[in-house]
Structures are given as structure tokens and as C-alpha cells.
Amino acid sequence: MKQIIFLFFTFLFLHINAQEIAILKYNGGGDWYSNPTAIPNLVAFANTAIKTNLSKNPQSVAVGSQDLFNFPMVFMTGHGNVYFSDEEAENLRNYLVSGGFLHISDNYGLDKFIRRELKKVFSTLEFKEIPSNHPIYNQTFKFPNGIPKIHEHDKKPAQGFGIFYEGRLVVFYDYETDLSDGWEDEIIHNNPKSVREKALKMGANIIEYAFSN
Numbered sequence: 001m002k003q004i005i006f007l008f009f010t011f012l013f014l015h016i017n018a019q020e021i022a023i024l025k026y027n028g029g030g031d032w033y034s035n036p037t038a039i040p041n042l043v044a045f046a047n048t049a050i051k052t053n054l055s056k057n058p059q060s061v062a063v064g065s066q067d068l069f070n071f072p073m074v075f076m077t078g079h080g081n082v083y084f085s086d087e088e089a090e091n092l093r094n095y096l097v098s099g100g101f102l103h104i105s106d107n108y109g110l111d112k113f114i115r116r117e118l119k120k121v122f123s124t125l126e127f128k129e130i131p132s133n134h135p136i137y138n139q140t141f142k143f144p145n146g147i148p149k150i151h152e153h154d155k156k157p158a159q160g161f162g163i164f165y166e167g168r169l170v171v172f173y174d175y176e177t178d179l180s181d182g183w184e185d186e187i188i189h190n191n192p193k194s195v196r197e198k199a200l201k202m203g204a205n206i207i208e209y210a211f212s213n
Helices: 002-016 037-047 066-071 088-096 111-121 179-183 193-212
Strands: 020-026 060-062 072-080 099-107 159-165 168-175
Touching: 002 037, 002 066, 002 168, 037 179, 037 193, 066 088, 072 111, 072 193, 088 099, 088 111, 099 111, 099 193, 168 193, 179 193
Parallel strands: 020 060, 020 072, 072 099, 099 168
Antiparallel strands: 159 168
16 A cells, blocks of 8 residues: 555656756766856746646756656756766666656856766767757757857857667757757857757757657
């Protein structure tokens, strides 16, 4: 009887949290907490533009926590070092292969660290550049040229990479674009309205894709 009650409340809790995005907290010294206004602004936009019902106050969740499984989608950003222990890498892998989705936004400086650590998560899988005809660029908003460029750093093109597990996109990684900077309060980066709109629309597409796949 106790087990039945436990399973019922577990189901109820997961159902209540069915439309939630969490911010991924990791070790290594990188600033996982950067861009604090990004997700709240994106959530507000998505709730209006694509009729999601996401919490306006996103939680943070540690990469090694079982609470990770309460969130269909998690967001990760930062500028510096990332470190996953073996237990954390296994937990993240289990989350992703079980249906979870991770969006990583390189906030300039994350690239070499996240590529290294994701090898602990999927040792045999590589990042693949996602073509512009992929559904993630063709949700409510259309991006015929792929991921939009938001910020300039090294005069490299904006790229969207993915890790595919058994044909399903489980990790989306925006690189050389600082997509989440475009979600932040306008005063922070002084981006033109047109640039912020592109960033928010692409972010809404990512949410729409993650929640429908």
C-alpha cells in the first residue's frame, strides 16, 4: 500500500513539473549562474508566443541530483571550467537517454571544457553540426539559415551542434552566438530589438522542440 501511495505522488509530482526548465548547476569553477535574467525572459516570451505554461521562476538543479529527472529540459551556460564526476556523468547520461533534453549555450569560453566533459557522458558520440532543415530551426519560428548570430567574439560563424542518441537529439549546443545573452534584459548587453527578437524566437523553438520530442 505504501508503495502504491509513493508511486501515485511521484506521478503527481512529475505531472505538475511536466512543463519546467531548470538551470544546470555544475562543478569546476565555471559560472553556471551567469545570465540570470535570460531564462526568466525566455520563459515569459515562450509563454506568450508559443503558449507554454512554464514557471516564471526557474529552479537550479545539480548535475548529479536525482531531482534532474523532474525536469524535461535543463539549460546550461557559463564562461569557464566544467567538471563532471563519474557519478554526475552517469546521472546526466541516464537523464538524457530516459527522455531528458539539455541545451548548452556557450557564453564564450565554455567550449573546450564542455566538449571534454560530455565525452564522459557519451564516450562514443560526437557533436554534429545541425543542418538548417532540422526541425529545431523550423518550429513556430523559421530560421532558414540555421542558428542566428547574436554576439561577435572571434569572427566565427554561429553554429548549432547536437548529440544524437539512437536518432534523438538529446543535447543542443549553441556556439559562437551567445544565444542566451540575447535573452537577457535589454540594458545588460544593449542589443537592438531585432537581435533580441531573433534570440528569443530561437530559444522558443528550442523549448518547443524539446517538449514535443
